[in-house]
Amino acid sequence: MASCRVCRGELREFLDLGQQPVSDAFLEPDELDNEFFFHLQVAICGSCTMVQLVEEVPRERMFHNAYPYLSSGSAGMREHFERTARQFLATELTGPDPFIVELGCNDGVMLRTIGEADVKHLGVEPSGGVASLARAQGLRVRTAFFEESTAAEILDDEQAADVIYGANTICHIPYLGSVLRGVDTLLKPGGVFVFEDPCFGDIVAQTSFDQIYDEHFYFFTATSVRALAHRFGFELVGVERLPVHGGEIRYSLARKGERTPAPAVAELLSEEESRALGEVATCRAFADDVQHIREDLVDMVRDLRDRGRTVVGYGATAKSATVTNFCGIGPDLVPFICDSTPAKQGKLAPGSHIPVRPPEAFAESRPDYALLFAWNHAGEITAKERDFRDGGGRWIKYVPQVYVD
Template identity: 60%
Template sequence: MSDKPICRICGGALREFLDLGPQPMGNAFVPPDKRDDEAFAFRFRLAVAMCEACTMVQLIDYVQHDQMFHSAYPYRSSGSSVMRAHFEDLAGRFLSEELTGSDPFIVELGSNDGIMLHTIAKAGVRHLGVEPCGDVAEVGRSNGIRVVNEFFDEDLAARILADDGKADVVFAANTFSHIDFLDSILRGIKNLLAPGGVFVFEDPYFGDIVQRASFDQIYDEHIFFFTARSVQDMAARYGLELVDVELLPVHGGELRCVLAHTGARPVSPAVTELLKQEEEQGLTDSATLTRFADGVRELGENLVARLRELRDQGKRVVGYGATAKSTTLLNYCGITPDLVSFICDSTAEKQGRLTPGTLIPIESPEAFADPYPDYALLLAWNHKDEILEKEAAFREAGGRWIHYVPDVRID
């Protein structure tokens, strides 16, 4: 019997194209007194492959979902003003376009701190957040959101259906790509969705990752990387149809997909157009994937060389944004405190801890200006405009930013 890895969607053969080496969990920030604790020594091989049959891009090895998403999960969606505006706008669209019946109902998978459902709740619309991380689910409840503290699957969908009836909208942001049991989720959504309802999800877009060489979008939580082609194939296997797509600028480039029951809605021209773009980009070609992997290696080497040069010149470099993405970058490149002295981050739950694997201290944003460093490595590059505006005084004081997406440069 073959022990070769197979596609989690269709069972096809996987073609590996990138190996980022042994990596810790992206959000496993380490308390200083536990830096030698075996619980934080966990590593897995972060390797990416494309299915030769359905073209779904996915991790070959992955971390169990209950290891990643737990009561101490540190990410808060409302921590960014850009994301707050993004979800408020989306909630308004749902209210005006989809939740217009006599008693509409929306379910959000991975509702986090309730940033999107808060607008829905204020409008008096029936809703349910499904959030497996206890602490963050409690934040949502304190904001007036109805939340169930579980992972969504076929069984929970049946219970929601029995208690609340069919859903007009099922929504997931930066959640759907995180779970390995998509088969159970999709069967649950199929059963829960009203005849004219929609399943809307937004997750990192593989086309943007390739175009921008943003390999740090690859970490333990991102098990799948979607394209219009792979989502179209996946949806059809569960009696659903990809009826609309939209490319989003948030989180460094995401794809919003709209799925409906097969034949229930017309397919938007945007689907055909994106499929054509992906074909022209050659996203499934071996040569494209090889160029991407080569570019990742070159980018990593260039960044480390620049940081070592600054260190040898006696320059002080700090990081900005202790993100899950930065865990991949720091560990792949071997960036440790001798190159980046600390990282500042606005999330209180991360402050005072150390970065996974590389053990760089995490400080509050106030430490950034006490005093300003010579250079700042912009790790939270997907919030570039927001951060540069907030920290304008850094550049005015003579500080310079180090960027690495899509290439290494200093400004």
């Protein structure tokens, strides 16, 4: 029986999404024979309630020089990170010689605003390609995985940090014990550790099972984050709901006794208890809903194909790997996926081997339907692709259920 990576408690599996590829490992046609797969199963800890994957994918397979995801690729996310930076500048970075460290800074979309304000900063980013994009903007970035030893090196080279921040990063790291010890090493007395990641409560409410893939090892709740914090000498002192990526929570941790928890913390903990998010029965009911979505989506796409309708994909996201591989959707049902990321274009989507084409192919092909994998950016996408709707095209969506829009 597998045990919890945080507290060693007993894990209770509730969802099996089958054999899955590395979600961002887009392939050249001659690379198919060497593709890596793993078993994507999700479980909840019976002790600390942390929801997590059962099998860990080696981090070097996911985060490397060719990692294709760019945080600045969405206008909505660029605005989000600029607001985040300005919030830090107005609150936590107002003292003498302030210093912020961002874990998983990607292409520097958040740190850019910090740098423009002439505030000392450091990004820690293991993927060399995106780290180089951040450096090209004049940002200070260390190419490394953050852990306890990394924190000690940064402290020796720099100074203690007022803020340590991570966006869509902390949930990627199985070895959270080393991360929290590193935060304790590097964080200034009175400082704050802030991270934002997908919210398990929203995943359950929306049945957004495609948030589950190799990079997302943990699925946090305020309850499980509080237990994690206490284990390493911290307290959960702040929570904030965020509308990005289909629903996230921004958590703020401080050392015990250094800050007073905001009222929102108790409110969210109470809400999670009333929804029984820490109960395996709730998780298994969610898994049943996932199975229904798979059946409905496959039935719809097959029926459209059989009636001579064309369906293409929109957004070669990491999430799309979970959907296509779990549902068995390949080029016979969806002949290609359009995506604006140059590094993905001309390649094959992981596992499903659906070709990825640039956005121009979307307008040129004039499909009848588009399967929206990037549903968390639906407003931005549908506004950009207004001609598709005006020409009679329809969007297929599967969150929170399968429907045509």
